[in-house]
Amino acid sequence: MKKLVCAGEILVEIMAERIGQSFLEPGPLVGPFPSGAPAIFIGQAAALGQPAGLIGAIGEDDFGQLNIDRLRALGADVSAITSHRGHATGTAFVTYLADASRHFVFNISNSAAGLIAIDDAARHLLADADHFHVMGSSLFSDKSAEVVLAAIAAVRGRGGTVSFDPNIRREIMQDAGMREALEGVLAQTDIFLPSGNELLLFSSAGDEQGAIVELLGRGISCIVLKRGAAGAIYHDRQSLVAMPGFAVDEVDPTGAGDCFGAAFVSFWLRGAAPAEALRIANACGALAVTRKGPMEGIHRLADVEAFIARAGTGA
Known part of the structure; x- marks a missing residue:
């Protein structure tokens, strides 16, 4: 099978236990959980049996080891993840608000994650890679953007x-160099995986259909518009395939889009029809939200297929 590689931030997430809990006063926390959008993506791809490796940097600490252990257990290639003594692994503290939104306190750029580089191990990993996946969140610094x-x-x-998942907020598009970096990635993208209004951030069109026509006209092979619990819609120049989501009890939405993307890209690389790739991707996204922690809901292919069989078509 084709080899899939990603590069970017590796971190741990530590979460507030109660909805509405603030970080302005002491409160109960759960974690640490292994995390980072590229790590979640590669972990899910590897769990589905896709040859997959990650370029990144961690601190020589327990948080870094936690991530290495999890990725290795899922079957990912961790040979291009460098460990740095004297630098802490990246962190994200997360609290959940009553309106279902989330508030983050990050330490990424100034952590070991900021030391990401194309070294000999990264060059070796890339030497026989067939596909590279980009997370917009991984363009968090000039150095990281250079690596990507x-x-x-x-x-x-x-x-x-x-493939490219923008995974980005409108405010970040205003950061110096961010728009240019994102547009540079988009110009070389085959599979574009936006969520909701992210589609409109990259187009001069004011509506969804106009944006899809414009972006496909730029040379993108396909656009997969993620709609969360509602499923996803695949567009290419000849066809449109809509696939409903799977009904599950949501525990934690973190990482669902990354798991969806990993599944779709993995099956696209295997030559699967869009409908099949969407069905597997929707199932992985649904399963991801049933566990607390961004990588706790990653499932192997046999479990994903069993879930689909139990759920039927997902309609």
């Missing part, structure tokens, strides 16, 4: 393909 663009160039230079 260098990895794209290496994979593209071998005739490989690229």
